[in-house]
Amino acid sequence: MSETAADQATIAETVVFLSHFKDLPDPRQAAKVLYKLDELLLLCLLAVLGGAEAITEIVRFGEKKLDLLRRFRPFVHGVPCHDQLGTILATLDAVAFQHCFVAWVAAIAGLSPDAIAIDGKTSRRSGKGKKTGTASHIVTAFAARRRLVLGQVKVADKSNEIVAIPKLLDMLAIEGAVVTIDAMGCQRAIAQQIVDKKADYILALKGNQGTLCTDAELFVAEQKANDFRDTTVTRHREIDGDHGRIETRTTAVLHDIAWLKKRHDWPGLASLVMVESVREIAGKTETETRLYIASLTVFAAVMAGFVRGHWAIENSLHWVLDMNFREDECRVRTDHAPANLATIRHMACNLLRNVPGKDSMRLRRKTAGWDDDFLARVVSR
Numbered sequence: 001m002s003e004t005a006a007d008q009a010t011i012a013e014t015v016v017f018l019s020h021f022k023d024l025p026d027p028r029q030a031a032k033v034l035y036k037l038d039e040l041l042l043l044c045l046l047a048v049l050g051g052a053e054a055i056t057e058i059v060r061f062g063e064k065k066l067d068l069l070r071r072f073r074p075f076v077h078g079v080p081c082h083d084q085l086g087t088i089l090a091t092l093d094a095v096a097f098q099h100c101f102v103a104w105v106a107a108i109a110g111l112s113p114d115a116i117a118i119d120g121k122t123s124r125r126s127g128k129g130k131k132t133g134t135a136s137h138i139v140t141a142f143a144a145r146r147r148l149v150l151g152q153v154k155v156a157d158k159s160n161e162i163v164a165i166p167k168l169l170d171m172l173a174i175e176g177a178v179v180t181i182d183a184m185g186c187q188r189a190i191a192q193q194i195v196d197k198k199a200d201y202i203l204a205l206k207g208n209q210g211t212l213c214t215d216a217e218l219f220v221a222e223q224k225a226n227d228f229r230d231t232t233v234t235r236h237r238e239i240d241g242d243h244g245r246i247e248t249r250t251t252a253v254l255h256d257i258a259w260l261k262k263r264h265d266w267p268g269l270a271s272l273v274m275v276e277s278v279r280e281i282a283g284k285t286e287t288e289t290r291l292y293i294a295s296l297t298v299f300a301a302v303m304a305g306f307v308r309g310h311w312a313i314e315n316s317l318h319w320v321l322d323m324n325f326r327e328d329e330c331r332v333r334t335d336h337a338p339a340n341l342a343t344i345r346h347m348a349c350n351l352l353r354n355v356p357g358k359d360s361m362r363l364r365r366k367t368a369g370w371d372d373d374f375l376a377r378v379v380s381r
Contacts, residue, residue: 018042020104027091035080039073040088042379044341048348049378050369053326055089055337056082068372072379086337094154094339101343102151102171105350115144115306116174116199117313118181120161121321136338139164140317140346141172144180144309147316147353149346154339165190174199178296180310183208188267191295195268200296202273202306212264216291220274223254231256236300246280251304255297268295273303321345324362351378 018038026037046069047061062069062079069075080088120139139161141150151171153164161184169179169190175198181190183206194201205213223231232255240247254272261269273292278285292307325345332338352364355378359367368375 020107021097021100024100025093025096027093028088034077035084035088036073037088039069039075040080040085041344042072043069043079044085044089044344045347045351046375046379048325048344049351049365050375051365055086055332058082059085065372068376071376086332086334089332089340090335090337092336092340094336094343097340097343098152099171101347104347105148105150106173108350108354114146114177115309116150116172116177116179117142117144117310118165118168118179118185119310119313120155120164120184136342137161138339138342139168140313141168142313142317144312147312148350149317152339152342152346154342161185162187162190166193169193169197178202178306180306182310186293191269192267195295200294201268202292202294202296202303202310205291205293212260212266212293213291215260215263216272216293219257219260220252220254220272220289220291224252224274228252228254234300236304238304244282248278249304250274250276250278251300251307252276253294253298253300253303266293269293270295270297271303273307275304275307317349320349320361324365325349354378 018041021038021041024037024041026033043062044058046065047058050061050065052058052061059079059082066075066078069079079085118139118141120137122137137155137160138152139155140152142148143150151168153168153171155161155164165181165185166189174194178200179194180202181204183204186203186205186209191201191203205216207213223233228235234253234255236251238249240249252274254274255270257269257272260266260272271294273294275290275292277288277290279288294303325348332341348365349361352361352368355364364378368378
């Protein structure tokens with residue numbers, strides 16, 4: 001097909017997301033570019049939406065769906081081979097790509113406050129190779145209520161989450177939001193950064209904070225033994241049950257912690273939170289108590305919602321990526337390619353969640369692979 005004919009084949013459908021990636025630096029020499037970068041990004045996104053999981057599958061999708069691709073862009077030279085596409089994904093600046101992704105999400109989701117859960121996930125098979133023994137670890141920010149990925153940063157391993165979280169927070173507009181992070185992110189500098197950006201935090205508290213954790217544990221145990229009669233507290237209880245399991249969660253928010261703030265000088269600290277879970281399974285009872293520090297003072301029922309919302313990143317994102325997108329099985333491991341493919345999967349997740357209706361994520365993705373018109377509507381939203 002000639003370039004003129006290809007131009008004529010491009011229909012009026014607009015891929016909104018591409019406008020947010022137009023300034024993404026192309027690592028290739030301009031004179032040698034055969035496949036335009038926006039076309040390659042579109043190819044990858046459409047293929048992943050339609051069920052592709054490996055680079056070879058993305059290329060095969062492009063070969064079989066070239067007419068569909070040309071509804072959006074010319075694709076004058078068709079699609080590259082898998083080696084070419086792999087090299088481009090490996091050399092594409094993952095940080096710049098992620099900044100474009102953040103801008104795109106802000107545009108489609110708006111900037112209204114939300115609960116933002118930050119957590120890390122390892123793509124386990126991405127580290128099984130001769131050239132590298134380290135699996136790709138991605139720290140992600142997830143809008144818990146709207147179920148949207150807001151941004152991500154790739155790190156060498158889980159221990160580097162402390163370095164990645166500030167970088168991720170720098171990318172995001174979080175004013176008015178409540179940021180929840182597990183114990184790895186319970187650091188003074190991170191708390192200060194969140195407060196400086198006019199947001200609130202709820203941080204899991206464990207032994208990595210030494211005397212702060214010890215003081216909090218002793219205080220909560222003492223107050224609990226006295227049924228919290230000596231402090232200002234709000235409490236909330238909820239009961240869940242399924243598959244023979246009954247779980248009772250009690251959330252207590254302790255507000256009289258001036259002594260704790262004075263002793264530890266923690267930025268923005270306003271309340272101490274206890275969540276006690278009692279699980280009854282097959283006649284056995286297990287009890288677990290988790291502690292959090294928070295910069296906001298709200299009723300226990302509201303605090304329980306924020307804490308429970310943090311688990312959404314496990315159930316609504318990590319699980320979906322592993323079960324529906326088979327992320328843990330992905331063997332791509334060269335340079336920036338794992339991080340860039342993770343960003344594309346996150347884009348696909350966001351677009352599929354934006355589809356009206358009650359179909360599961362799995363069924364929506366299968367439908368995108370079966371129905372070109374449905375796929376075109378998804379990516380054009």
